[in-house]
Amino acid sequence: MIRVLLVDDQQLVRAGLRMLCESAEDIEVAAEAENGGQAVRLAKAHTPDVILMDLRMPGLDGIGATGRILREHPTSRVVVLTTFDDDDHLYPALQAGACGFLAKDAAPADLLDAIRRAAAGDSPFSPAVLRRLVQRATQHRPGAASSTPLAITEREKEVLVLLGAGLSNSEIAGRLYLGVTTVKSHVAGLMGKTGRTNRVQLAVLAAQHNLIPDGDPPGENR
Numbered sequence: 310m311i312r313v314l315l316v317d318d319q320q321l322v323r324a325g326l327r328m329l330c331e332s333a334e335d336i337e338v339a340a341e342a343e344n345g346g347q348a349v350r351l352a353k354a355h356t357p358d359v360i361l362m363d364l365r366m367p368g369l370d371g372i373g374a375t376g377r378i379l380r381e382h383p384t385s386r387v388v389v390l391t392t393f394d395d396d397d398h399l400y401p402a403l404q405a406g407a408c409g410f411l412a413k414d415a416a417p418a419d420l421l422d423a424i425r426r427a428a429a430g431d432s433p434f435s436p437a438v439l440r441r442l443v444q445r446a447t448q449h450r451p452g453a454a455s456s457t458p459l460a461i462t463e464r465e466k467e468v469l470v471l472l473g474a475g476l477s478n479s480e481i482a483g484r485l486y487l488g489v490t491t492v493k494s495h496v497a498g499l500m501g502k503t504g505r506t507n508r509v510q511l512a513v514l515a516a517q518h519n520l521i522p523d524g525d526p527p528g529e530n531r
Contacts, residue, residue, distance in 0.1 A: 313359050
């Protein structure tokens, strides 16, 4: 059973999230918090597997709460629920340790899938949110020039392209006819070879090398 902590200052939002989580047999809501300070206390009391975190709350915000929670409970996984108004807070939340970002208007099935993926150690991202993160990161944190060749294999390049398009490990596995464990190994290899430490940084790298497709990402399984 995946134990979830809901953090949002709007009671109606928390109620909707609770109803959705309780509709799944493998997910239970351990507690609800209406602000960051309460989230820190409840995370200590309940040690949830996954925390759905709002960013803008009175008092301690979602960025501060994420950092404090993960310093005390590094095994918890924080998935940020974001709106377009939160763009300035996305990269700081990532730096604080959030493992994934999901748009608040995501489909219910996508939210449940994100919880499961986060609990399994994956990093769930709404493709639109990932694009916004990559855009802001490439604008304000430029890295190596795109003309610098990447010292990676062709298979790793294929994985990087799909990762940059926002696909999950399981989706990449389906596109490339690989096992999920193999994809995880390629992602780890990419991080080791490029010095990147998370999927967003790898997606930024893909953007800097013009590897993110404009339309449907390449792959045989369409």
